[in-house]
Structures are given as structure tokens and as C-alpha cells.
Amino acid sequence: MSHLHSHTAAKPLNNGDEVLTVAASSALDDEQSLLEGLKILESWGLVCRPQDVSKRNWGYLAGDDSVRYSELHSENPAPLIAFARGGWGAARLLERPQPWKPGWLLGFSDVTSILLSRLSAGFDGGVHGPLLTSLAKEPVWSQERLRSILFGKSVPALNGDAWQGGIATGPLVIANLTVGSHLLGSRHMPKLRGAILILEDIGEAPYRIDRMLTQWRLAGILQELAGLGFGSFIECNAPSDEPPKKTFQLQQVLRERSRDLNIPVVGNLPVGHCCGNAALPQGRLGKLDGGRGELSLLSY
Numbered sequence: 001m002s003h004l005h006s007h008t009a010a011k012p013l014n015n016g017d018e019v020l021t022v023a024a025s026s027a028l029d030d031e032q033s034l035l036e037g038l039k040i041l042e043s044w045g046l047v048c049r050p051q052d053v054s055k056r057n058w059g060y061l062a063g064d065d066s067v068r069y070s071e072l073h074s075e076n077p078a079p080l081i082a083f084a085r086g087g088w089g090a091a092r093l094l095e096r097p098q099p100w101k102p103g104w105l106l107g108f109s110d111v112t113s114i115l116l117s118r119l120s121a122g123f124d125g126g127v128h129g130p131l132l133t134s135l136a137k138e139p140v141w142s143q144e145r146l147r148s149i150l151f152g153k154s155v156p157a158l159n160g161d162a163w164q165g166g167i168a169t170g171p172l173v174i175a176n177l178t179v180g181s182h183l184l185g186s187r188h189m190p191k192l193r194g195a196i197l198i199l200e201d202i203g204e205a206p207y208r209i210d211r212m213l214t215q216w217r218l219a220g221i222l223q224e225l226a227g228l229g230f231g232s233f234i235e236c237n238a239p240s241d242e243p244p245k246k247t248f249q250l251q252q253v254l255r256e257r258s259r260d261l262n263i264p265v266v267g268n269l270p271v272g273h274c275c276g277n278a279a280l281p282q283g284r285l286g287k288l289d290g291g292r293g294e295l296s297l298l299s300y
Contacts, residue, residue, distance in 0.1 A: 010104050010125030012152025013079055015045035020078035021132060022071050023053035023062035025110040026087020030133055034084055037132035044147055046080065053084050061089045069093045072114070073101075080150065083107030083114075085133045090114050091179070094188050104150060107131050108277065109202075112179040117188035119173070119282045128174035128198075128271070129279030142276030149279050154300055158278050160229065162293035163255060164265035168227030169298065170196045172286040174271065177201040181212045184219055193224040196288045198280065198295070200231030200272025206238050206253045213257040222257075227264040227288035229295055230254050231271030264290025 019041050021034070028034060031054040038048045053071075058064040062084070063071075072081070072093060086109030094117050104125040105115060115126040129146050130138050138146075148155045173190060177199045183189040201209065216222050233254070238247040248256075251267065258265045266288060270278045280286075285299040 008102060008124065010102060011079075013046065013104065013150045017046055017080065018078040019046050019048045019080045019082050020071075020074060021048065021051035021053055021084055022068075022081050023056065023084040024068050024072055024093060024114060025062065025083070025089040026060055026085060027057035027062045028054050028084055028133070030085075033133040033136065036136035037082075037130075037134070040135050040143060041080075041082065044151075049078065051084075060087070065092050069096055073099055077101045077103060080104045080106065082132050083111045085131050086110035091182065091188075094186075106146075106150075106279075108174075108200075109176055109273065110179060112174075112176040113183060113188065115282055116173070116175060116180065116183060116190060120188055120190040124281075124283055126282035127279050128282060130277050134277065137275060139276045142270075142278055146279040149281055149300070152300060155279075155297060157294045157296035158269050158271070160269035160293045160295065161267040162291055163267045164258070164261075164263065165291040166227075166264040167290070168196055168264045168288045169285065170194045170226035171283050172196050172198065172280055172297075174198040174200075174231075174280050174282060176272075177209065177212050178204060181215055184215065184221070190283075192221050194226050196227040196229065196286050196295075197222075197225050198229040198231055198269065198271055200233065201236060202234040202273040204233070204236050206236065206248050206250050209233065209236060209250065210248070210253045210257065213253070217257065222261055225261065225263055227266075227290070228258055228261065229266045229269050229271075229288060231269045232274035234273045264288045266290055266293050266295060269295060
């Protein structure tokens, strides 16, 4: 078992374990998708507690900060906390003390901030994977992969594109690029020296991706990595009416900003705002094979 810190590994889930629904980010606008996601977890033998996140909002958030914070840090914790949706708002909760408890947390996108903060505090069990509102839309292989991770079973390697050769092993850290960028300089960003970093994003123009990756470079973070993987970057290409000579396309930016790092780099991994969004456990030991374009888990 390898983590960025030496905290006890989260125990595999068992039939009958409870699931707590948490809406830490934007207000819910699709209750049906939430219920469908909960139904999948129940089909695995888990028991989903009644949720009251569907009708809740405070402006664009799923309740005020106190309500969302109290939900995240429930006095009656469950073995699995499953986040309802992304959007914005999770990072606001990190201004307060974080009394993390052992167990599993599942989500991605805006929830990246919570997953990274918890990993930085030395807690295992964060899973970068589908939200409750996206889980039912995932292909069967993706749902089964998540189930295997939560229940302590092995999962197959993920395949992407071989961009830079070499083999790296190290703890996995998976992040939304925008959300992670806004944690830089805070105690909520784990130390990434020797880690395999996987980045994904949605709806950001190439120059904005360039700007954020440059920030990570200026902070010296990308230069310390053992390996770097890029997941899906949905709706991140330059407008089609832009003259090709006056812009860069997404893949040009990703390749150029990672070319001189002298580490394995893999592109187009099935991770992020795509379908399927392959679940990956934060902090667990992984292997990135840049020559084969393959990411595998070495610890469960």
C-alpha cells in the first residue's frame, strides 16, 4: 500500500454498508439522475440513506456553507460518502477546519478540492470517479470498475495515447485542472514530488489550459512529477472559425507544456467529463507506462 501519507487504508465496502449523499457544490437540477445513481449503488448491496439535497439551494449553491459543511462532516458518518454533483462551491467549505474520518469519498470535477484536501491531510479512500448524477449514464465497464475499487477488487489497466516514453511508479493524484489550479499555494494541495498526476477539464479554451499549466510549471510542480497523464478535455478546443495559424489546438498545448519534463506522459485517458469516467483511487500506488500509453494500479 502506498499513499502520499501513511494513513490507514480505507476498508473495502461490504453488503449492507451505508451511503451518505452529500451536495457540496452547485444546487441540484436533476433529481432523476440522482435517484438513478443511488439505485445503482443499492443494486450493489449498499444502503443509501434518505437524502434531502434535491430541493435545497442558496443562490447557485446546494444550501449555505454551514448546511453543506455539516452534511460533509456528518456526526453520523457512513462508510461511503457519494457526492451528488459538481459545479462550484466545494472549495468554500475548506476555509473551515476539516475533521476528516476514515472511509470512502466518491466524486470528481468541483469535488476535486475536497478529494485533494483530504489526501493532503493523509486520508485514504478518495475516489476520483462518477458523481451520483452521472453514475447511471456510465457504461457498464465503468460502473463495474468503480464497484471493484470500492469493494477491494483489482481493476484492469487504462489505455490512452503514448506521448512520452518511460515507466513511472508513484502515488496517483487525479484532479480537475481548473479546480486544482485554484488550490495551488494552499495547504489543501498535496505535495506532488514523485507522484503520477492525472489532469482533466471541461469548457476551457486552449489559451486558458496553457495559462493554468504554465502556473503549475512556475510553481515547480510539473517538474517534480514521476509521470503525467491527461484525461478528457471536453469542449476545450479553439473555435472552428479561428484561423489555424493564430491559435493552438488543445493537444498542441498539452504536448508542448509537458514535452520538456523528461517523464512518461500519456494522453487521452478515459478519465473526467467523458463517458466512461474511469474511477481511480487517490494516493494509491500506480504505474504509468508512457511507451504503451497505459495506466495501471499497483495497490488496492
